[in-house]
Amino acid sequence: MSTLVAKSSILLVLTFMLVFPSVLATKNPFKESKPCKRLVFYFHDTLFNGTDTTNATSAAVANITGLDRKHKFGLLVVFNDPLTKDHHLLSPPVGRAQGFYFFDMKDDYSAWLAYTLVFNSSEHKGTLNIMGADLIYEKTRDLSVVGGTGDFFMARGICTIQTDTIQDDYYFRLKMDIKLYECY
Numbered sequence: 001m002s003t004l005v006a007k008s009s010i011l012l013v014l015t016f017m018l019v020f021p022s023v024l025a026t027k028n029p030f031k032e033s034k035p036c037k038r039l040v041f042y043f044h045d046t047l048f049n050g051t052d053t054t055n056a057t058s059a060a061v062a063n064i065t066g067l068d069r070k071h072k073f074g075l076l077v078v079f080n081d082p083l084t085k086d087h088h089l090l091s092p093p094v095g096r097a098q099g100f101y102f103f104d105m106k107d108d109y110s111a112w113l114a115y116t117l118v119f120n121s122s123e124h125k126g127t128l129n130i131m132g133a134d135l136i137y138e139k140t141r142d143l144s145v146v147g148g149t150g151d152f153f154m155a156r157g158i159c160t161i162q163t164d165t166i167q168d169d170y171y172f173r174l175k176m177d178i179k180l181y182e183c184y
């Protein structure tokens with residue numbers, strides 16, 4: 001008798017699972033406050049002004065358009081910027097930030113960024129690929145870490161950026177607070 005009850009209750013549970021498959025879905029395994037790895041870096045962008053070939057690390061490859069000159073709509077910049085652990089431009093770089101950004105908003109400053117952090121230090125080897133909208137008028141912006149290689153094999157997470165300093169059109173420094181939620 002008791003085995004019959006056990007059998008029918010198992011059947012009942014199985015039927016329930018079939019009818020309500022959402023019950024089987026696992027809960028979101030990621031907790032925003034609990035990254036599996038957290039890293040802070042700065043990258044330094046020195047825009048080429050037409051003569052400074054020694055120190056410039058980025059250059060405009062498409063110019064501002066007439067749509068909105070004030071907010072640089074259309075300006076596309078390619079960069080290969082030094083990456084440091086603190087905010088000093090001349091600190092020994094731990095890698096490079098390689099990619100591009102373009103301004104894409106008419107009424108305010110907003111850009112779209114896509115770049116790879118290429119690490120080459122005793123601490124880290126490998127890459128992290130980062131992309132997303134850079135809503136410059138916000139104090140902090142979240143970009144997606146969409147993948148990685150080497151020490152960061154298959155990594156995914158969020159890169160919170162903040163403009164650490166900006167000097168006219170020629171230099172800016174971004175602080176990146178990288179939180180990885182998938183580490184292998």
Ligand SMILES: *[C@@H]1O[C@H](CO)[C@@H](O)[C@H](O)[C@H]1NC(C)=O
Nearest residue numbers: 048049050051052053055170
């Ligand atoms: C470009 O920058 C360099 C280094 O800061 C400076 O010496 C030079 O005068 C600048 N050129 C222009 C055209 O602003």
Ligand SMILES: *[C@@H]1O[C@H](CO)[C@@H](O)[C@H](O)[C@H]1NC(C)=O
Nearest residue numbers: 051052053054055056089090
């Ligand atoms: C390039 O940067 C170095 C280090 O900051 C500085 O000493 C030098 O004057 C700069 N060169 C130019 C052309 O601005």
Ligand SMILES: *[C@@H]1O[C@H](CO)[C@@H](O)[C@H](O)[C@H]1NC(C)=O
Nearest residue numbers: 060061062063064065066069
């Ligand atoms: C880009 O556009 C600005 C203003 O529209 C102009 O002053 C500048 O010379 C242009 N730069 C290039 C490289 O064409």
Ligand SMILES: *[C@@H]1O[C@H](CO)[C@@H](O)[C@H](O)[C@H]1NC(C)=O
Nearest residue numbers: 094095096118119120121122
């Ligand atoms: C990586 O670092 C090593 C040792 O400092 C250096 O020899 C090599 O050229 C660097 N590679 C790149 C791509 O920067």
